[in-house]
Amino acid sequence: MRGFYIGRFQPYHNGHHQMVEEIAAEVDELVLGIGSAGDSHSPRNPFTAGERIMMVNKAVSNFDITTYAVPIEDLDRNSVWVSHVQSMSPAFEVAYSNNPLVIQLFTEAGVEVRQSPMFNREVLEGTEVRQRMIEDRDWESLVPDEVADVVREIGGIERLQQVTSSDRSECVAGDDDVNPC
Numbered sequence: 001m002r003g004f005y006i007g008r009f010q011p012y013h014n015g016h017h018q019m020v021e022e023i024a025a026e027v028d029e030l031v032l033g034i035g036s037a038g039d040s041h042s043p044r045n046p047f048t049a050g051e052r053i054m055m056v057n058k059a060v061s062n063f064d065i066t067t068y069a070v071p072i073e074d075l076d077r078n079s080v081w082v083s084h085v086q087s088m089s090p091a092f093e094v095a096y097s098n099n100p101l102v103i104q105l106f107t108e109a110g111v112e113v114r115q116s117p118m119f120n121r122e123v124l125e126g127t128e129v130r131q132r133m134i135e136d137r138d139w140e141s142l143v144p145d146e147v148a149d150v151v152r153e154i155g156g157i158e159r160l161q162q163v164t165s166s167d168r169s170e171c172v173a174g175d176d177d178v179n180p181c
């Protein structure tokens with residue numbers, strides 16, 4: 001059986017990694033959807049799709065499962081988003097998500113959805129990891145070692161600090177439900 005798990009993975013952290021480990025016990029193959037693939041260089045979405053593919057591929061390489069990382073760009077039309085995902089991904093029988101909108105859209109489209117517990121959510125959250133990166137506090141312990149290596153290789157900390165400190169006044173969170181800056 002092949003599963004599908006989508007996230008923005010900004011960055012891919014130990015909560016995602018634990019979820020993939022649990023999914024790997026249930027499926028033979030897993031598609032990792034790199035969500036909001038067109039977004040990068042913003043405080044909420046600092047890393048490009050290509051950089052996130054590197055993070056995910058390297059981090060999951062130790063798991064005994066075949067994975068495919070597939071970039072999925074956002075659409076302005078939720079009603080056709082599942083078809084869009086299916087058009088970009090290897091076929092899958094089950095979708096894994098804890099995101100209420102994603103769960104609703106897959107369920108309405110007749111795709112089985114499985115949820116997972118949230119692992120140590122107080123700290124294992126992309127927002128917390130990015131905040132620590134901005135403040136030069138320990139973020140490495142919240143991500144797999146391979147992800148920390150990629151972040152360093154691409155100058156990710158400097159980029160995030162730069163896009164956070166530059167004038168973001170034109171970018172009002174809530175302007176766009178799918179891509180708040």
Ligand SMILES: Nc1ncnc2c1ncn2[C@@H]1O[C@H](COP(=O)(O)OP(=O)(O)OP(=O)(O)O)[C@@H](O)[C@H]1O
Nearest residue numbers: 007008009015097098099118119121124125126127
């Ligand atoms: N600690 C966690 N344990 C289990 N699942 C998680 C955890 N953190 C995120 N997820 C799930 O992984 C999927 C992708 O999440 P996403 O990439 O948005 O991470 P996030 O930590 O919620 O990031 P952000 O804070 O940037 O929104 C979602 O279904 C989300 O609920």
Ligand SMILES: NC(=O)c1ccc[n+]([C@@H]2O[C@H](COP(=O)(O)O)[C@@H](O)[C@H]2O)c1
Nearest residue numbers: 006007008035036074075077078081099
């Ligand atoms: N209309 C759309 O483009 C649409 C709808 C639902 C989810 N998504 C995307 O799916 C991903 C879901 O991942 P998260 O659980 O990390 O939010 C995000 O990248 C989100 O933008 C997009």
